[in-house]
Amino acid sequence: MKWDEFFVTGDPMIYGADVSIVLTMVGILFYLTKYKKWKWLWDEWLTTVDHKKLGIMYIVSAVLMLFRGGVDALLMRTQLAVPEAKFLDSQHYNEIFTTHGTIMIIFMAMPFLIGLINVVVPLQIGARDVAYPYLNAVSFWTFFIGAMLFNISFVIGGSPSAGWTSYMPLASNELSPGPGQNYYLLGLQIAGIGTLLTGINFLVTILKMRAPGMTLFRMPMFTWSSLVTMVIIIFAFPILTVALALMTFDRLFGSHFFTLQGAGMDMLWANLFWLWGHPEVYIVILPAFGMFSEIISTFSRKTLFGYKAMIWSMLLIAGYSFLVWVHHFFTMGSGALVNSVFSITTMAIGIPTGVKIFNWLFTMYRGKIQFTTPMLWSLGFIVNFVIGGVTGVMLAMAAADYQYHNTYFLVSHFHYVLIAGTVFACFAGLIYWYPKMFGYKLNERIGKWVFWVFTIGFNVCFFPQYFLGLDGMPRRVYTYSEESGWGPLNMVSTIGGFMMGIAFLILVYNMYYSFRYAKRETTGDAWDGRTLEWSTPTAMPPFYNFAKIPEVTGLDHFWRQKQAGKVEKLKAEDIKPIHMPSNSGVPFIMASFFFVAGFGMVFDWMWMAIAGMIGVFATLIYRSFEYNDGYYVSVEEVIETEKISK
Amino acid sequence: MRRLKPFFTFGLLMAVFMLSGCSDMIVLDPKGPVGAEQRDLIMYSIWFMLFILIVVYALTAFIVYKYRDRKNHKGYDPDNEGSHLLETIWWIIPIIIVIALAIPTVKSIYSLEGPPEESKDQKPLVIHATSVNWKWVFSYPEQDIETVNYLHIPEDRPVLFKLTSADSMASFWVPQLGGQKYAMAGMETELYLQADEQGTYEGRNSNFTGEGFTNHTFDVMAMSDAEFEKWASETKADAPELSKGQYDKLMLPGHVKEMTFSSTHLDWVDHATNAEYALDARERLGYEEKIPHSRAAKEEKKKREEEMKKLEESESESESHGDSHAH
Numbered sequence: 011m012k013w014d015e016f017f018v019t020g021d022p023m024i025y026g027a028d029v030s031i032v033l034t035m036v037g038i039l040f041y042l043t044k045y046k047k048w049k050w051l052w053d054e055w056l057t058t059v060d061h062k063k064l065g066i067m068y069i070v071s072a073v074l075m076l077f078r079g080g081v082d083a084l085l086m087r088t089q090l091a092v093p094e095a096k097f098l099d100s101q102h103y104n105e106i107f108t109t110h111g112t113i114m115i116i117f118m119a120m121p122f123l124i125g126l127i128n129v130v131v132p133l134q135i136g137a138r139d140v141a142y143p144y145l146n147a148v149s150f151w152t153f154f155i156g157a158m159l160f161n162i163s164f165v166i167g168g169s170p171s172a173g174w175t176s177y178m179p180l181a182s183n184e185l186s187p188g189p190g191q192n193y194y195l196l197g198l199q200i201a202g203i204g205t206l207l208t209g210i211n212f213l214v215t216i217l218k219m220r221a222p223g224m225t226l227f228r229m230p231m232f233t234w235s236s237l238v239t240m241v242i243i244i245f246a247f248p249i250l251t252v253a254l255a256l257m258t259f260d261r262l263f264g265s266h267f268f269t270l271q272g273a274g275m276d277m278l279w280a281n282l283f284w285l286w287g288h289p290e291v292y293i294v295i296l297p298a299f300g301m302f303s304e305i306i307s308t309f310s311r312k313t314l315f316g317y318k319a320m321i322w323s324m325l326l327i328a329g330y331s332f333l334v335w336v337h338h339f340f341t342m343g344s345g346a347l348v349n350s351v352f353s354i355t356t357m358a359i360g361i362p363t364g365v366k367i368f369n370w371l372f373t374m375y376r377g378k379i380q381f382t383t384p385m386l387w388s389l390g391f392i393v394n395f396v397i398g399g400v401t402g403v404m405l406a407m408a409a410a411d412y413q414y415h416n417t418y419f420l421v422s423h424f425h426y427v428l429i430a431g432t433v434f435a436c437f438a439g440l441i442y443w444y445p446k447m448f449g450y451k452l453n454e455r456i457g458k459w460v461f462w463v464f465t466i467g468f469n470v471c472f473f474p475q476y477f478l479g480l481d482g483m484p485r486r487v488y489t490y491s492e493e494s495g496w497g498p499l500n501m502v503s504t505i506g507g508f509m510m511g512i513a514f515l516i517l518v519y520n521m522y523y524s525f526r527y528a529k530r531e532t533t534g535d536a537w538d539g540r541t542l543e544w545s546t547p548t549a550m551p552p553f554y555n556f557a558k559i560p561e562v563t564g565l566d567h568f569w570r571q572k573q574a575g576k577v578e579k580l581k582a583e584d585i586k587p588i589h590m591p592s593n594s595g596v597p598f599i600m601a602s603f604f605f606v607a608g609f610g611m612v613f614d615w616m617w618m619a620i621a622g623m624i625g626v627f628a629t630l631i632y633r634s635f636e637y638n639d640g641y642y643v644s645v646e647e648v649i650e651t652e653k654i655s656k
Numbered sequence: 657m658r659r660l661k662p663f664f665t666f667g668l669l670m671a672v673f674m675l676s677g678c679s680d681m682i683v684l685d686p687k688g689p690v691g692a693e694q695r696d697l698i699m700y701s702i703w704f705m706l707f708i709l710i711v712v713y714a715l716t717a718f719i720v721y722k723y724r725d726r727k728n729h730k731g732y733d734p735d736n737e738g739s740h741l742l743e744t745i746w747w748i749i750p751i752i753i754v755i756a757l758a759i760p761t762v763k764s765i766y767s768l769e770g771p772p773e774e775s776k777d778q779k780p781l782v783i784h785a786t787s788v789n790w791k792w793v794f795s796y797p798e799q800d801i802e803t804v805n806y807l808h809i810p811e812d813r814p815v816l817f818k819l820t821s822a823d824s825m826a827s828f829w830v831p832q833l834g835g836q837k838y839a840m841a842g843m844e845t846e847l848y849l850q851a852d853e854q855g856t857y858e859g860r861n862s863n864f865t866g867e868g869f870t871n872h873t874f875d876v877m878a879m880s881d882a883e884f885e886k887w888a889s890e891t892k893a894d895a896p897e898l899s900k901g902q903y904d905k906l907m908l909p910g911h912v913k914e915m916t917f918s919s920t921h922l923d924w925v926d927h928a929t930n931a932e933y934a935l936d937a938r939e940r941l942g943y944e945e946k947i948p949h950s951r952a953a954k955e956e957k958k959k960r961e962e963e964m965k966k967l968e969e970s971e972s973e974s975e976s977h978g979d980s981h982a983h
């Protein structure tokens with residue numbers, strides 16, 4: 011491989027990125043060394059198995075990826091602002107929309123939600139950690155390494171450019187040679203291991219680790235949505251794993267599963283991709299539904315309306331999510347019967363989703379609604395998500411979809427559900443549980459600015475795209491002609507995009523501002539909450555979460571206790587030694603070996619891939635001979651911790 | 657209420673904008689029965705969607721306004737946890753809406769599989785459309801002629817497109833005539849379209865196929881039956897024959913201008929049954945795709961563009977005695 015193939019050259023923006031990456035790295039290394047933070051970094055973060063810290067690391071990574079994916083989006087919007095712009099060339103544009111899509115779904119939306127699930131779910135069910143804390147660390151580090159591997163592609167080797175759907179045969183060696191597409195395959199594969207492990211881990215955690223008295227039908231809605239999500243992950247992710255592996259074989263080892271030669275079947279890739287891909291969008295929307303349920307209930311000061319109906323509709327959605335994948339390619343010519351069946355199943359998903367919308371509305375009915383920022387995001391969700399929902403039903407009508415498919419109508423639809431659904435939920439959840447993670451709230455006044463600038467920008471950006479779609483503008487074109495008449499609406503859309511960018515900057519400023527000036531919480535109950543995570547005496551729970559595991563007597567246990575004036579005070583005689591898992595550096599080291607192996611495979615350097623895999627197996631073997639059953643926190647230490655924090 | 661006002665103003669503006677702008681948007685301005693059927697279905701569904709939006713927004717506005725936390729708050733009921741009646745209502749109404757949408761949808765899905773109702777008894781004109789990065793090759797087997805990047809079709813007569821691809825998965829789409837369908841290597845899909853008005857319509861590949869995707873377009877000219885027959889026979893008489901060498905060059909990734917030939921490639925290859933032909937042709941010409949950002953790729957691209965130019969010249973030279981594809 012030649013140097014000009016290894017490094018991406020010739021574009022001033024790339025050189026700028028090179029310089030800023032090197033400077034950031036040097037800056038971080040300098041900071042860590044100067045302030046002697048290496049040991050702190052290793053002990054507190056790199057080796058931690060604490061679900062709260064892992065959750066925070068997930069969220070920090072997701073916010074970084076949101077920045078990266080957002081910059082991609084703004085580059086695209088800049089190129090499309092006016093007809094026949096020369097800002098990006100076709101290849102560069104293609105790489106950017108590919109990385110935008112992949113990063114936003116796989117490395118932003120999912121880790122953001124998994125991060126919040128990590129922080130919140132064990133606390134909500136009254137557990138001290140997840141079922142497999144070590145595995146949880148493996149999950150995080152494989153995700154992180156997968157994301158990093160994918161991200162270096164734009165300076166080393168070149169980014170993938172076949173779209174986040176990577177349809178074959180376009181993504182084959184013959185049409186997209188080089189490391190770019192391999193980055194996609196390996197980055198997703200390694201991160202996918204982490205996701206699958208998370209699925210298993212939280213399924214077991216939620217089923218087995220609940221506090222006494224918390225039956226399934228007393229679980230908070232966010233925990234329920236997480237449970238359902240984990241079931242979908244366990245069924246859907248193996249499909250992605252296999253599909254990616256098959257394409258990797260095609261590209262690296264000359265097999266012909268999806269290729270043009272050897273009777274490969276490109277339609278099989280599309281089917282496998284969406285068999286995973288459709289459940290995937292429910293993986294990123296169900297936890298969002300769960301969060302909105304919590305937030306709307308909390309700030310309406312009222313119990314959730316139709317708790318059981320909410321659960322059943324979620325289970326229905328989860329089941330349906332595996333029965334609708336063909337609607338992503340109605341235009342493949344599968345025949346009238348197939349298209350009719352999948353049209354109807356797809357429209358049917360709208361029914362339980364509609365039920366949920368009404369249940370949220372009626373949770374507010376006869377409530378006492380407080381317009382805090384998490385609540386504003388939730389109301390914004392209802393108003394905007396419905397637009398995404400109804401256009402989704404329109405797209406489900408196959409005969410009409412032949413006209414919407416591959417156009418900006420579709421682009422607008424999925425941004426209306428993914429941004430108004432998932433991203434709004436990420437912001438709402440982050441703000442809502444921020445005091446649980448950091449001990450203080452984000453500033454509300456600045457937070458409201460973020461909400462309004464972002465929400466208005468979002469509508470200005472995406473609403474016009476429905477009309478661009480109906481006017482025949484296809485997605486993924488890097489420019490368009492003056493005569494097409496698409497110029498003005500695209501300009502409007504770009505302005506909206508930049509408003510969202512500004513809102514993101516204000517959000518980041520808010521994090522800084524609140525870190526400096528926000529009043530620190532003195533209790534664990536920042537919002538007058540309903541569920542167990544708010545019942546810890548300190549704002550940030552100690553590493554063992556609960557000195558004494560609570561006993562649950564009903565739904566919204568903590569709220570009911572507060573209403574009855576019966577919140578239990580912790581007594582010294584109730585405290586017993588607490589069994590906790592030990593930290594371990596192995597997950598981080600294992601993931602680093604995955605990076606070596608992945609990088610080797612990306613460049614088809616098998617010596618490096620094999621060396622990396624040997625490292626991975628060595629860490630696995632090391633782990634299986636490790637007899638570390640954790641340790642006990644002494645009663646004295648617990649008493650001291652609880653007292654200090656009081 | 658004050659807080660939600662921007663949403664409503666915006667929504668109202670957009671609704672007005674949407675309804676007034678309908679006829680300007682090409683999908684809603686079809687020029688044939690297939691597109692018209694789809695337009696009708698779209699408009700039918702839009703009314704339902706507007707109804708849903710209005711109900712949800714009105715309810716949201718009412719509840720948020722009435723139950724906002726304020727002094728003298730009335731009607732607070734923290735344990736109001738459900739109502740069988742209400743919940744039954746909002747399970748049933750969406751089900752009714754879905755049924756109301758599903759029936760015409762399924763009807764349309766079935767009817768679009770065949771030629772349009774109004775011209776069922778006419779024999780459709782068969783055209784093979786083959787996508788190859790980033791060109792469209794159209795073969796008229798009955799007329800034994802072939803065009804590149806443009807189509808002539810007679811009006812008021814159904815056209816049966818037999819779609820396939822020499823390489824990437826493409827999607828054949830002429831928005832003003834009707835919805836799209838994929839063209840895939842080693843596969844044949846069928847699409848009926850029909851133009852009811854004379855005119856030139858833009859067609860394109862709408863499925864991403866790599867670097868040249870944006871300009872992977874063609875023009876469709878709908879004309880009277882007589883004009884079409886005249887054009888077809890003139891082309892047959894005057895246009896050059898398509899040689900295998902020329903066709904191989906067409907298999908290289910790149911763009912070419914519109915071309916016309918008096919024979920079709922179906923004589924020696926049908927990409928619907930031979931998915932490897934394009935790759936073999938590229939190999940014969942010594943072409944290999946390179947890593948996009950490398951220097952080698954830039955040289956390769958230059959070479960390809962020169963080949964394309966030569967191909968265009970070879971077609972127009974042999975055509976000098978009759979400029980048949982002027983339109």
